[in-house]
Amino acid sequence: MDSVKRQKPFVKDRYQSRKIRFAIVCTLLLAMNLTIAAQQRLVVVGGGKRPQAAMSKFVEWAGGRTGKILVIPWATSEPESSFEYLRKDFVELGLQAIVLAPVAPLTAEKKSAFLSQLNDATGVFFTGGDQVKTMEVLKDESLVHALKERYEKGIVFGGTSAGAAIMSKQMITGEGDFTVIDGKKVETSAGLGLLPDDVIVDQHFIKRQRQNRLFGLILLSGQKFGIGIDEDTALLVTDNRYGHVVGSRQVMTVVPGKNNGGLLIQLLQPGDNLDLRKRKQYRNK
Numbered sequence: 001m002d003s004v005k006r007q008k009p010f011v012k013d014r015y016q017s018r019k020i021r022f023a024i025v026c027t028l029l030l031a032m033n034l035t036i037a038a039q040q041r042l043v044v045v046g047g048g049k050r051p052q053a054a055m056s057k058f059v060e061w062a063g064g065r066t067g068k069i070l071v072i073p074w075a076t077s078e079p080e081s082s083f084e085y086l087r088k089d090f091v092e093l094g095l096q097a098i099v100l101a102p103v104a105p106l107t108a109e110k111k112s113a114f115l116s117q118l119n120d121a122t123g124v125f126f127t128g129g130d131q132v133k134t135m136e137v138l139k140d141e142s143l144v145h146a147l148k149e150r151y152e153k154g155i156v157f158g159g160t161s162a163g164a165a166i167m168s169k170q171m172i173t174g175e176g177d178f179t180v181i182d183g184k185k186v187e188t189s190a191g192l193g194l195l196p197d198d199v200i201v202d203q204h205f206i207k208r209q210r211q212n213r214l215f216g217l218i219l220l221s222g223q224k225f226g227i228g229i230d231e232d233t234a235l236l237v238t239d240n241r242y243g244h245v246v247g248s249r250q251v252m253t254v255v256p257g258k259n260n261g262g263l264l265i266q267l268l269q270p271g272d273n274l275d276l277r278k279r280k281q282y283r284n285k
Contacts, residue, residue, distance in 0.1 A: 040151060040240045042194055043158035044167055047128060047204040048231025050089060050160055051247035057236055059093045061156035062123030068097040070121035074104045074137045075129030075162040082127040104137045115146055123156045126163030131191070132173050134166050138192060151194055164203045164229060169193030170217075172202055178212045183220025186213045196240060196276055199225045205252060206230040218254045218263060225276065226254035233270070243274045 043058045045051070062069060071086050073079035083100045090098050099117055102110035118124070124147070126134065138144050151157050157167075165171055171191030178186070188200075195201065202214045205228030218226045229235055233247030245251045251268045268274060 038152065038154040039238060040154065040194075041156045042151075042167065042237040042240075043125075043156065043234055044164045044195075044201060044229060044237065045158065045160035045203075045234040046164060046229030046231050046247075046249075046251075047161035048207065048233075049248075051232060051234050053246035054158075054234035054236065055089050056093060057246070058123060058125070058156060058158050059090065059095055062095075065094040065096075067095055067122045068099070068120055069095060069123045069125060070099055070101055070117050071125050071127065072101045072134070072163075073127045073129075074101075074134040075131055076127050076133075077129065079103045079127075082129070086125065086127065104133070106137060106140070106143075111140070111143070114143075118146055118150055121150070121155060123158070124150065125157075126159035126166060128161030128163055130174070131162035131165040131171060132189070134162060135171065135189060135191065138166075144192065147192065148194070157194055161203050164201055166192040167195050168199055168201045169195070169197045170200050170224070172200065172213060172217070176213060178210070181212050181216045181219065183216035183218075186216050188217070194240075195237065196225075198223060199227060199276060202226070202228045204231050206250060211252070214254055215263060218256060222256050224256075226252075228252040228254065237276070241276050243276060245270050245272045245274075 041061045043054050043061075045054055059067060069090055071083050073082050076082045079100065087098050101117060102114050106114060138147075159167060168191045170188050173187045173189050175187040176185050200214065200217055202210050204210065205214070207230055210228065214226045214228050218224050227235065229251050230249035233245065233249040233251060235251055236244045236246060243251075245268050247270055251272075253266050253268065253274060255264045257264050
């Protein structure tokens with residue numbers, strides 16, 4: 001009897017140990033699943049026609065037919081028509097839950113409604129127009145924080161034209177002298193900054209011959225990573241690092257040359273990939 005009694009605490013301790021190990025394993029598995037679910041995904045459209053491959057990927061990342069898309073129209077003076085234009089694209093891809101964010105300026109009531117919409121959304125898409133207007137609304141740092149928090153939790157974000165320009169931390173406003181390659185003559189301001197801090201995005205790039213302003217900014221900085229996305233083309237970005245080109249035109253990458261001597265330029269075609277952490281770009285067919 002004494003030996004049996006002495007074994008009971010041992011059995012109980014072993015059982016407790018198994019429970020602890022099981023709990024640790026479950027916690028690790030949950031953490032892994034949360035990491036996968038929180039993968040950052042971004043669809044950056046250069047303007048013009050939105051490539052079907054880009055919009056299809058946006059919908060897929062937003063949860064497919066059951067996704068809930070929030071369209072943010074703060075860059076445009078015609079929010080309703082811009083929304084309808086986008087809504088048709090999403091409906092053709094099988095989505096039904098597409099809502100328009102409150103138009104600017106945001107009153108306290110509108111802000112509350114917007115934050116509720118944002119919390120429910122599985123995808124957020126910024127329209128084209130004037131990127132400065134969007135960032136005027138986003139002078140409210142609480143809105144920026146809310147948007148970035150959703151992005152970091154894995155909600156897919158996208159934007160076209162002005163909606164692409166805001167994805168940089170340093171945003172090209174569209175003002176300046178672009179007849180010369182001089183970064184000091186290119187006006188920039190703070191963007192939403194979903195892309196890495198050293199990346200500068202330009203849109204309508206080759207179609208509207210916007211190389212001068214991006215070249216000038218990269219030469220001036222000596223360390224920035226320039227990405228010019230042409231019309232009818234998009235860059236799909238995952239993990240805030242890996243880019244994939246889709247559409248019918250090109251994406252140009254621009255980085256400083258060795259010892260800031262000139263520029264290294266590469267023209268990426270649809271189907272090409274790039275790594276935002278590497279200065280030497282490459283194509284991977």
